Amino acid sequence: MFVMVWDDEQSCASYRKLAEDPLWRNLKAVRSNQVHRVDPRRWFMTDVFSLQGS
Incomplete structure (x- = not known):
């Protein structure tokens, strides 16, 4: 299972609670x-092709 957790305190606290x-x-x-x-910055597809669904 892959879990994306941002580095901010609120996200980390939520993950710890989970x-x-x-x-x-x-x-x-x-x-x-x-x-x-995993690092969400590396896994979110924010390039032009991914955003267009190509």
């Missing part, structure tokens, strides 16, 4: 240590 939630911790990907935090 990580403590029992429902989150019960997900198979979480239990299997298969959650990967």
